[in-house]
Amino acid sequence: MLPRVTILGLGYIGLPTAALLASRGFRVQGVDSNPAVLARLASGRAHIAEPEVEALLERGLRTGLLTLHAEPPPAEVFLIAVPTPLGPDHAPVLEHVFAAARALAPALAEENLVLLESTSPIGATARVAALLGALRPDLSALHVAYGPERVLPGRILTELTENDRVAGGLTPEATRRAVDFYRLFVRGAVLGADAATAEMVKLAENAFRDVNIAFANELSLIAEAQGIDVWRVIALANRHPRVNILRPGPGVGGHCIAVDPWFLAAAAPEAARLIPAARAVDAAKRAHVIARAAALAEAGERLICLGLAFKADVDDLRESPALAIATALARRFPGQVVAVEPHLAAPPEGLAAPLLTLEQAFAAPGAVLLLTDHAAFARIPRAWLEGRAVIDTRGLFRDEETE
Ligand SMILES: NC(=O)c1ccc[n+]([C@@H]2O[C@H](COP(=O)([O-])OP(=O)(O)OC[C@H]3O[C@@H](n4cnc5c(N)ncnc54)[C@H](O)[C@@H]3O)[C@@H](O)[C@H]2O)c1
Incomplete structure (x- = not known):
């Protein structure tokens, strides 16, 4: 029974x-x-x-x-x-x-x-x-x-x-x-372990993803400084049989990856060097995206923030870097920022920017800040982007190169 x-x-x-x-x-x-x-x-x-x-x-x-x-x-x-x-x-x-x-x-x-x-x-x-x-x-x-x-x-x-x-x-x-x-x-498969091992397994899984996404984000910052396309670098590096670099973005979010590494580091703070460093890289990447967008806003551009959720095709805003970035920009440039988030009906609390449809957002001039790689954004006609400054933190608007 x-x-x-x-x-x-x-x-x-x-x-x-x-x-x-x-x-x-x-x-x-x-x-x-x-x-x-x-x-x-x-x-x-x-x-x-x-x-x-x-x-x-x-x-x-x-x-x-x-x-x-x-x-x-x-x-x-x-x-x-x-x-x-x-x-x-x-x-x-x-x-x-x-x-x-x-x-x-x-x-x-x-x-x-x-x-x-x-x-x-x-x-x-x-x-x-x-x-x-x-x-x-x-x-x-x-x-x-x-x-x-x-x-x-x-x-x-x-x-x-x-x-x-x-x-x-x-x-x-x-x-x-x-x-x-x-x-x-x-x-x-259901695999048995002792309790402490199982606890550490869970934390290790999310810290693995955090550290490796931080590595990808660090590469994105280095590539940008060198004028190199990081997505191309990663695609080519991943042709190595033992390399699998993850995807950069505006930072990690969600309830797990942004949080759990701290639980692991807390177990032995003196031994945990890489995990806090990955968290610091994440914060630096968020700050970098804000700085690039702020430079456009200071030059008078209206900013169209595409996406608030922490990842593609969900409505989850927990620890979302997209929401944090849009919120920071809206606070700093009142009246200059609009957001598009097809998975929400109203702007989340704390975001001082109107929530528009894609059509409304693109009806006026403005720079594009792609923060979440929702499928709806991949379908944006490329003609809509022409003549606009575009910061594409997810590589969504790149035309994949074929070998
Ligand atoms: N969401 C995920 O994808 C995910 C994945 C893996 C692990 N987890 C872990 O699972 C746990 C739960 O996460 P979640 O996303 O379901 O959280 P959640 O916030 O969606 O839901 C938690 C629920 O627990 C209720 N609650 C709080 N204290 C309670 C209590 N004392 N007694 C009864 N109910 C109580 C809250 O009202 C809430 O409805 C967290 O530790 C999280 O890290 C979440």
């Missing part, structure tokens, strides 16, 4: 997981501390834009396999997917995780499995287990494990089942149970 699952935190990770598990026949009890989130979900509307999640949510509610709760009900498996933001000085904030652990403690019973899915610093799973042990000294067999997520926004439901994943318990038995649980719905 499938275990009952209580999921704490119904955001980008928890909601798709809850909806998917319910669609696979699990009894899922979704818990969120935000009453507005619960009210919206109860009406069958998802509060995140993610393909197919709303349909599965609606089906789960209709079949009764997915129920919504303010407090965690008893279950065999508890899954924690609450935020783990960065605090001051880039220190990881675990308060939401501990609050979730405190909330679920009264519902626990012998042999339950508690899975921490929130991206966490090394040692967080052990701290959750210690907290639960202190709150429920009556329980002798509680299994606690870490099960990091590696899904890509926009493809979450697919990647939840298709990706290989790692599950790391605090004991071999907890690892075995966590691996067995994920194998109930994951088609990719």
Whole structure:
């Protein structure tokens, strides 16, 4: 029989997981501390834009396999997917995780499995287990494990089942149970590890991407100073059988890549040299894009910022360099900046610039600052760009050279 699952935190990770598990026949009890989130979900509307999640949510509610709760009900498996933001000085904030652990403690019973899915610093799973042990000294067999997520926004439901994943318990038995649980719905391989290894794996993955994108961004700055096309350099260098340089951009964003490297560096600050350097390169690249656009604005140009989301074809603004750059320019050049973001209906809070359609933005003269490589921008007729200054941070308007 499938275990009952209580999921704490119904955001980008928890909601798709809850909806998917319910669609696979699990009894899922979704818990969120935000009453507005619960009210919206109860009406069958998802509060995140993610393909197919709303349909599965609606089906789960209709079949009764997915129920919504303010407090965690008893279950065999508890899954924690609450935020783990960065605090001051880039220190990881675990308060939401501990609050979730405190909330679920009264519902626990012998042999339950508690899975921490929130991206966490090394040692967080052990701290959750210690907290639960202190709150429920009556329980002798509680299994606690870490099960990091590696899904890509926009493809979450697919990647939840298709990706290989790692599950790391605090004991071999907890690892075995966590691996067995994920194998109930994951088609990719589920690999066991100890909890600290699994925690570090997740952080290493995102730090890898951050460091390598920083390398690409550093190359872009060097190439620009030399008058060389960095995209051509990368395309040609990547013909080397053991080279795979990532793509430069205006900086990295999103909840993971811009945040998680700090969690890793925090584990041993004296040893972490490359990771903080990559973060510094990222900040320098953002500043460089702002400086180039500011030079155009100072010369009197109207600035058309294309894209606010942190990556192509999503509405996610978290840690978005595009939004940060547009916001900084709009603040510095009031009335001179407009933004185009086809995935938003209104300008985000803090952005003092009107949100226009492409047609409206291009109806008047102005320089173009391409910040997000949305598919809609790739279709902009090249004639619209003629006679305008263009800063293309993503290489979207380049005509790919064929060999
Ligand atoms: N979004 C991603 O693509 C992604 C990918 C991999 C890992 N992660 C990690 O997963 C975790 C969750 O991220 P997310 O993107 O789903 O966050 P989110 O902000 O979209 O959602 C988190 C939800 O948790 C709720 N919440 C906060 N505290 C709570 C509590 N004590 N009890 C119950 N609910 C609570 C919030 O109201 C919110 O609805 C983070 O650690 C994140 O780093 C996210």
